Structures are given as C-alpha cells and as structure tokens.
Amino acid sequence: MSKGVLKVFSEVAHLYELVNHVLTLGLDIPWRKRAAQVAASGGGTLWLEVCSGTGDMAVSLQKLAGPDTKFVVSDFSLPMISRASEKEELRTATISLADSQQLPFHDNTFDLVVISFATRNITPNRLRLAMFLREFHRVLKPGGRFINLETSQPSSTPIRIAFRFYTKQVVKLVGRMISGSKTGYAYLAHTVPRFFNAEALSSILYESGFSEVKFVTMTFGAVAIHRAVK
Ligand SMILES: C[S@@+](CC[C@H](N)C(=O)[O-])C[C@H]1O[C@@H](n2cnc3c(N)ncnc32)[C@H](O)[C@@H]1O
Numbered sequence: 770m771s772k773g774v775l776k777v778f779s780e781v782a783h784l785y786e787l788v789n790h791v792l793t794l795g796l797d798i799p800w801r802k803r804a805a806q807v808a809a810s811g812g813g814t815l816w817l818e819v820c821s822g823t824g825d826m827a828v829s830l831q832k833l834a835g836p837d838t839k840f841v842v843s844d845f846s847l848p849m850i851s852r853a854s855e856k857e858e859l860r861t862a863t864i865s866l867a868d869s870q871q872l873p874f875h876d877n878t879f880d881l882v883v884i885s886f887a888t889r890n891i892t893p894n895r896l897r898l899a900m901f902l903r904e905f906h907r908v909l910k911p912g913g914r915f916i917n918l919e920t921s922q923p924s925s926t927p928i929r930i931a932f933r934f935y936t937k938q939v940v941k942l943v944g945r946m947i948s949g950s951k952t953g954y955a956y957l958a959h960t961v962p963r964f965f966n967a968e969a970l971s972s973i974l975y976e977s978g979f980s981e982v983k984f985v986t987m988t989f990g991a992v993a994i995h996r997a998v999k
Pocket residue numbers: 770771774775778779819820821822823824825826843844845846849867868869870884885886887890891
C-alpha cells in the first residue's frame with residue numbers, strides 16, 4: 770500500500786468531488802457517464818469498482834445496473850469510501866475498505882471491474898501498474914470486462930502542451946485554493962503529464978494478461994476509456 774497516496778486522498782476527501790468538477794470544467798460528468806455506459810453495456814450480475822473514492826463513478830454505474838446486479842465498491846481510504854457509503858444511490862451496494870493491490874475476493878468472481886481516475890495515482894511505474902492490473906484480471910471471471918477511465922496524452926502537440934500547462938499551473942493552484950491541501954493537488958498535477966498515452970496503456974493491459982483491448986478518447990485525447998477482456 771502506498772502511504773503517500775493514502776494520505777493525499779484522505780486529506781482531500783471532503784472537497785474531492787467539488788474540486789473535480791471545477792478543475793475539469795464539469796467535463797468529468799459526461800466522461801463518467803460515457804465510461805459507465807461502456808462498462809454496463811456488457812451486463813453481468815456481479816460488478817466491482819476499485820479505487821472508487823467518494824463513489825461518483827459508482828453512482829453512474831449503479832443507475833445502469835440491472836435489478837439482479839450486485840455491486841461492490843472498494844477503496845483503501847476510509848475518509849473517501851465513507852462518503853460513498855453515505856450516498857443514497859449506493860445504499861444497496863457493498864462497500865469494502867480494501868487495497869487494490871491485494872483484493873479480498875476470490876479468483877474469477879466478477880463480470881465487470883471498473884476503475885476511474887485512479888490508475889494514474891496507484892503507481893507511475895509500468896511494472897507495478899501491471900501488478901495491479903493482474904490483480905484486477907485475477908478477480909474477473911473468464912470473459913469478464915475491465916474498464917479504465919483515465920487522463921491520457923493528447924496526440925496533437927499544441928493541445929498536449931496546452932493540456933500540460935493547464936494541469937501544471939491551474940490544477941495545482943486551484944486545487945490547493947479550494948481543498949486547502951498543499952501537497953494533494955501538487956501530487957495530482959505531477960502525475961497527469963507522466964501517465965501513459967492510450968496506446969502504451971493498451972500494451973500494458975495486454976502484458977497483464979488481458980485481451981481484446983480497445984480504447985476511445987474524449988476531449989481531444991485528454992481522457993481515454995479502455996475496455997479489455999479476461
Ligand atoms: C483520484 S481518486 C478517484 C476516485 C474515483 N474513482 C473517481 O473517479 O472520482 C483515486 C482513488 O484511488 C484510491 N486508491 C489509490 N491507490 C489505491 C490502492 N492501492 N487501493 C485502493 N484504493 C486506492 C484513493 O484512495 C482515491 O480514493
């Protein structure tokens with residue numbers, strides 16, 4: 770478990786969703802909605818969201834779940850997951866305090882595993898990221914789907930430069946002003962330009978045992994949704 774990451778999210782939990790909406794100019798709402806639609810389209814009766822934070826993505830997913838779908842929502846930060854547990858929309862979901870590196874679930878359990886805006890935070894290291902992805906792969910049933918919504922790297926150079934400038938200057942400053950956390954948004958701003966582009970992330974998913982990896986990008990490539998199958 771990364772104690773640094775745990776501290777960052779525990780520190781910003783109370784204002785996390787507000788800061789997200791402000792920093793993305795509200796775009797995180799349609800991004801999550803689209804990722805939830807991609808995730809839910811394959812159906813299944815047992816879904817897991819890892820690194821679910823305050824449950825913003827989980828709410829979008831829960832709205833698309835069938836009446837027989839059981840939904841488990843997990844994160845390792847108590848302040849973050851406590852907020853998810855207070856959400857009316859998630860009253861039927863099982864809330865689990867768990868480190869995604871070692872999930873407390875049997876092999877071949879879930880039809881769907883979802884993660885949003887967290888792969889970038891769990892580790893910037895390719896080999897360690899593959900370890901986490903293999904853990905998600907382990908708990909999926911054969912044929913189960915993995916959905917990853919994450920910031921990406923725009924392929925157009927001018928857009929990439931503008932995106933990095935925005936992240937470096939605005940995210941750090943505005944995030945700090947609203948949340949009061951000195952280190953939290955500095956850390957988040959640091960991870961965005963260092964994360965993999967969509968093609969590289971596809972390769973890491975294949976290396977981690979997944980197949981049929983596909984992705985779509987949104988907002989000029991600033992964000993990508995990856996879909997992979999066990
Ligand atoms: C940027 S937030 C994203 C939250 C949510 N998925 C969303 O879309 O708003 C990242 C979350 O990942 C969680 N996280 C990071 N590393 C983790 C780990 N190893 N195990 C479980 N949760 C982790 C943090 O506690 C935090 O709640």
